[in-house]
Amino acid sequence: MSAGTAFLGSAGVLLIVTLIKLWALRKNPNDPILRAVCGTLFIGALLFVTAAPPHLAKINNWFGTPNIAAPIVYCILTAFDAVNIVLLIHWRGNDDAARTRRQTRLCLTAYVAVMAAIVLLFTMGDAPVERLRDLDTYYANTPFIREMIVLYLAAHTVAAVTMTVLCWRWSRQVPGSLRLGLLTIAAGSSSAFLYDLLKYTAIVARWSGANLDWLSTHAAFSLAGVSALLVAAGFLIPPLGQGASSRWGMFQQFQRLKPLWLEIQSEIPRTCPKPMSWWRSMDLRLMQRERDIHDAVLRLGPYFDASTGKRVYAEALAEHAERRRARGEADASVIAGAVIAKATARPAVSPEDRWMLTSTEDPEDLVRMSDALARSPRVQAIRRWAALVGSRG
Template identity: 40%
Template sequence: MSLVVYLAALVFALSGVVLLRRPRTAARNPLTVSTCVAIALGTLVFVCSAPLTLAAVNDLTGVPNFGAPLTYGMLSAYSCSLLVLLIHWRGGPPERVRNLALRSVAVYVPLVLAIVVLFALGDAHTERLTDLDTYYANTPCLREMIVLYLLGHSAATVSMCVLCVKWSREVTGLLRAGLRLIILGVLLDVAGFQATKYAAVAARWSGHDLDVLSTKVAPPMASLGALLCSAGFVLPRLLPALLAQWQSLRDHRRLGPLWARVRFASTAPGPPASWWRLPQERLQWREVSIHDALLALAPYFDDRVRERARDAALRRGRTAHQARIAAEAAMLADAARRAAAREAPLDTPSGYRLHATEVPGADGLVELAEALAGTTDVTAARSGAVQTSHG
């Protein structure tokens, strides 16, 4: 069971690492800070609740079952952090957000202290790594400690579920999807972890044995519920950034034909050597380098090539915009060919401005790159220009 719990903790922690990819920026954002605190506490709950960790903590402290109040305290702190995170996520007037967050902390700090005090007052000399809740369900003080941490966790999760249900009716898109994931994770936690724990403890009170619910069913359900909750919190914040990086990667590749054609003319500094540069950074460098190359090739632009390619495209039924891009691709290919052959620039420069240099972003360059992939207009325009020059 320890391996499963550790894997859940690893996945949980990775989501926090992704959010903290820019620590300086993240530290100034209360929402990011509260998200990472919740993820960090959730990770610690998983790590502390693993039997191997419990045994190690007990051995290090020399106190049997010392890992129990540590885990329960962490779980209570995690429950509080989820409420604080949800408060920051929903937003509102800063003063109101701050007051609600402080109230949540004010409730759970005494709860954590009470768990520690009750453990100290109770008699837990027999080490139990997997079934402490049921083994000590009838032990004075420890019984109250177990009920207290379960009630604290239940209060937080039920409050979260109610708030998320209400909020999900007011929003759309990724935010609603994230809220629904949180709701699903909370319901799994309530039904799979809390209900089974309550049932197993209540069974001990009535003289029955349902320990299997607490030891076998509750832990994996708690892990799954927590992972779904973390996915719900992270999804609306990470998915747009991931999609933007994916689009940048696609654009970077689509600019390949254009870059291959004009890279010899670029005088921009080379790309950073770091292999881990994000696609957006790589795309930005390629855009700058291509624009630099286009500026260097401008003296070779031949309006005759462009006009003939445009007329040919229009005759084939292309729209005015498509014809313009095809014509620009033909003119650019011709200019690159002559510049690479070290021919002299035109006596009278064209002065024409490419569409890709008039629009922001990579879309214009991508259109030009895709047009360069077709050679019909380019070949026809070159042939027409040569015939004209000979004529």
């Protein structure tokens, strides 16, 4: 695979993810972190598009100036460093919003100044021979061009070291996908720092009369793409991981509510919509299941027997001494008995003898009650007892 193809493929991936994040930004236009993520991804994609040697030649031809692609790429790389640091500033969070704004302004001002200096130094220097892969070493001793090269590398090194230190330090304080994302960014920043070291070595070798150009043209070149992809991926891992974790949690809750939903299915009003298809959003399916359960519970309310609930609650509490779990078992037993009582046309319980169901007030309690319906031997005993009474009546 050619360098141009590899760079374009990487740019395509980043652009697709950028479009996905822009869609999310449309719904949350004031989210500073989302704006910074979009900026990071887009500038990263632009960096891949412009940095491939075939594209460098096209940029030079478009402008009609040899090597003008170099300051353009250096400016894009500097902008990429700046938005990465800004994103980390906002991502890290700070109780002092004014301090966060000051840090953001300082970072952007410094890197904009570097970009302006890169352009100025290029215009002051003389680089008439087009170099697509080895400009940094070929012009390492050329006045102003030399300073331009050192300046962009210095700015890149500061960003790489800053991000590596911050991410390693922060990763020790956070768990899960955020920690994985920070470690990925740290790996990308470390690769960027190694890129800079290889470039510095090759340039200093030129200053001393030696030739280690391969460190810059081959070793460092291969690290550049890896570094940018790792940094971009690191910023994407936490939101993707948190989203996947949230959806998995909703799926688990949806599945655990199934025993309760099946238990009261006969009482779900016919006017309620049919269960959504599996491809629909999990949050909508969970919401529908919870709504169906609440509607059915309201219809079963007149058949909730307080004596059943009190007995099961006392037995469960005596066994495991967990009040919420005991309450869930009691509520589950009352529902199991009420379903059978209504199905067998037994009379409703008088208002003063009705059990007040509380496990529907909290999603966790609702899941706990559903688990009791599926596993509790006391609930199974109440179900058998209610069925026996119903068959006799």
